[in-house]
Amino acid sequence: MQxxxxxxxxxxxxxxxxxxxxxxxxxxxxxxxMAFVGALVSFIASMLFKYLAKLFKNKK
Known part of the structure; x- marks a missing residue:
């Protein structure tokens, strides 16, 4: 049945x-x-990891 x-x-x-x-x-x-807080924390964590990745990539 469709x-x-x-x-x-x-x-x-x-x-x-x-x-x-x-x-x-x-x-x-x-x-x-709780959904709003979880989304906000997830966004902040992803921005932090992106910043740290760029920081460590520039050190090499």
Missing amino acids: FNLNDKVCMVGGTVFGILPNIPPDDLIVTII
Whole structure:
């Protein structure tokens, strides 16, 4: 059975909106904050490693 884009969007939307009312708002807020902090730390770490790699490459 082939699904077109509309069918996939409907299934994902139905699943998300079916699960969403069962998640406590406090947990949702904590999850959003933790995702933001994780992305920020990941970005800073990648910039730091990029800087260190450039620093060590120039020393040789």
